[in-house]
Amino acid sequence: MDRPVRRPTAVGRLLELLHLHGPLTRAEATTSLGLARSVVGDAVTDLAELGLVVVRQPAPSRTGGRGRPSPVLLPAPDGPVVVAAHVGVGAARLRVVRLGGESVGEPASLPVDRTAPAERTLAELAARAAELARGAGGPWVGLAVGTGGMVRHGVVRSALHLGWTTEPVQAEDLLARHLPPGVTASVAHECSLAALAERRHGAGRGAGSVLVLACEHIGIGGALLSDGPAAVGHALEAGHLVVDDRGPQCPCGQRGCLELFADGRALLREAGVADTGDAALVSDVLERAARGEPRPLAAARRVAERLGIGAASLVNVLDPDLVVLTGPLRALAVLAREQLESRLADSLVARVDNTRLTAGELHEPVLSGAADLAFDVFFRAPSNALGGNTGQTRPDGG
């Protein structure tokens, strides 16, 4: 299609609706979007011409119903794909997701060398993403990456555990320069992405404001998603909440930060397991705790207690309706619910507002959130991406 779409906003909103909710009749879509029928009709025509939406005419009713039944709109089965990536400590995970939300093939992993410059890691990530996208069929329209550190305006700062100091990943196209034209590049904090995904598809569905706490082997992060339409949430350096100012030195500069007592490293220490830096050790201790082995279970409960102390302070300050634990912390919500809840109840706000705490529902929420972010960017200008422009479409619309 060489003409611009007539209704760019309606086209984007309709695509988002179909992506998140699946097939709908045109009448349902019109009601849900609150737009005029003619506007939705034009958007459907444009999307069908772009090959993004399939319009299926229903069989004529033989029961004498009035009027013609509304056609059904579906995301195209060979529609566009995005690659979602999560750059963690030691390894990156990647997954291809098609319009409509279905994962294509198996997720992939890529080793990440902490001593390598960020640009080399990003080039390798882009190359692996391109390989995966090629195998998926359908046009590749976006790559979104979740990382730790502080992510502001496309710049990742102080991702201590990745060895990144100031990396203008999106702001200076460190990632986009390795991508083909029409493929947008976005970066966001891993916890913001996890929060987006849990809010849209997981434990936070239908909740008001949601506080997500997540941990990897090293470090604890958080994100707050306020009430209202789900968008990428505000990331919090939750792991650097001071819980003991005479505690051990943290690489961030403070002493006694929460993550020194409640992340994967702390769990291994409490369980008496030598920490070789292998993230699988953390899952192993949690699995043994789940089987009831005394020392791992005691370690999980001890760590949960400290996490609960941190969560209570965060709830006092942020007043979320729901606290969702993701990553390895998810297991703690099951294994050590009593410790978490009793510490959370130390928070006045949690007692008064009856703040709930729950385990996340998604297996790899950062990847789910990254896929949503890449599609959100695509929905803002689908014809640009498919027209093979020069990759200038930016998440901030600039």
Ligand SMILES: [Zn+2]
């Ligand atoms: Zn710290």
